[in-house]
Amino acid sequence: MNNKIENLIDNAIKSEFEDLEFKSQDSTELENENIYKELIEEQNFILKNLSSLVPKEIYKLIKKFDDISLSLSRIQAQYFYKRGVISGLTNLRYLGEVTPETIALKEEIYK
Known part of the structure; x- marks a missing residue:
């Protein structure tokens, strides 16, 4: 895959993850989850x-x-977020939209 495309995808995913992470700091959604509140307490x-x-x-x-545990959890969350985005973009068989390009893109990303 073209390095420019690969970098574009990586940077877009990283940027979106960081944006979501930043927004979650101001969000009360997590605080409304009982298990989250219990664990924090x-x-x-x-x-x-x-x-x-x-x-x-x-x-x-x-x-x-x-x-360190918190940092490791963040790295893992970012990794799984990236894998989820990639899967969501490339596993489109259920839509009948899989093309050779999407298959090649997935294979290249997962190398």
């Missing part, structure tokens, strides 16, 4: 208690671990 409770129960150095390690 539990996480805050645990971190607050750990800060008073363990030595400062250990707490710093726990916080660093938490930060």
